[in-house]
Amino acid sequence: MAIAVRNLTKRFGTFQAVGGVSFEVPAGELVALLGPSGSGKSTILRIIAGLEPADSGDVEITGEDASNLSTQQRGVGFVFQHYALFRHMTIRQNVAFGLQVQKPRPPASEIKARVEELLELVQLLVHADRYPSQLSGGQRQRVALARALATRPKVLLLDEPFGALDAKVRDELRTWLRRLHDEVHVTSLFVTHDQQEAFEVADQVIVLNKGKVEQMGPPQELYEHPATPFVTEFLGSVN
Ligand code: ADP
Numbered sequence: 001m002a003i004a005v006r007n008l009t010k011r012f013g014t015f016q017a018v019g020g021v022s023f024e025v026p027a028g029e030l031v032a033l034l035g036p037s038g039s040g041k042s043t044i045l046r047i048i049a050g051l052e053p054a055d056s057g058d059v060e061i062t063g064e065d066a067s068n069l070s071t072q073q074r075g076v077g078f079v080f081q082h083y084a085l086f087r088h089m090t091i092r093q094n095v096a097f098g099l100q101v102q103k104p105r106p107p108a109s110e111i112k113a114r115v116e117e118l119l120e121l122v123q124l125l126v127h128a129d130r131y132p133s134q135l136s137g138g139q140r141q142r143v144a145l146a147r148a149l150a151t152r153p154k155v156l157l158l159d160e161p162f163g164a165l166d167a168k169v170r171d172e173l174r175t176w177l178r179r180l181h182d183e184v185h186v187t188s189l190f191v192t193h194d195q196q197e198a199f200e201v202a203d204q205v206i207v208l209n210k211g212k213v214e215q216m217g218p219p220q221e222l223y224e225h226p227a228t229p230f231v232t233e234f235l236g237s238v239n
Pocket residue numbers: 012017035036037038039040041042043044
């Protein structure tokens with residue numbers, strides 16, 4: 001398993017944000033963590049990334065206990081809604097950044113080749129020397145995807161990466177994410193509150209409600225055999 005979480009719990013004061021969550025993400029899959037606002041999705045993702053400590057429970061990344069590893073040691077890449085690009089750097093410099101601070105630092109020729117390969121993949125190589133302000137919101141998130149993949153992370157974590165964009169652009173980016181995933185096969189955990197988004201891009205969907213997993217399975221299975229009344233209702237509702 002590329003990611004395994006077992007019995008994760010997290011309280012904020014007396015409020016139980018994550019109430020004993022367990023799931024596994026198989027290597028190479030794109031799995032959606034789907035639930036309404038406040039259901040604990042971001043908290044779980046932050047715990048997996050090592051950005052927030054859990055109260056109890058375990059996180060394993062590619063079979064290794066991650067409890068005592070820093071974010072960098074965990075080998076995760078992430079794309080967040082508000083994890084903005086560096087405004088004073090060109091697109092090329094943004095994508096190269098993670099490689100330039102890597103230890104040991106790869107040779108310049110290797111960095112250049114990797115950056116160009118990724119920008120080609122998201123079809124933005126022609127804009128490599130522009131600044132983020134010169135791109136559209138959708139193009140910027142494609143750069144963010146390329147940047148997150150630059151260091152070849154073991155897993156990619158995405159927290160509502162397209163949430164701030166309008167419906168049409170979001171739709172395009174879904175297709176981009178799926179294409180990119182099929183190209184590089186990086187195990188990805190994708191957080192969203194949008195059922196349609198989850199069902200369109202993911203191999204499997206984990207439905208979360210009030211800090212607990214209601215059901216996990218391939219989209220079709222969830223549709224045909226919802227395990228709980230919550231799943232039935234949530235999948236039937238429209239955003
Ligand atoms: P989601 O991403 O599904 O919207 P979150 O994981 O962000 O949910 O939050 C789950 C719950 O925990 C929410 O009720 C939120 O208000 C609460 N919460 C999250 N982070 C904090 C924090 N740092 N302090 C207090 N409460 C928090």
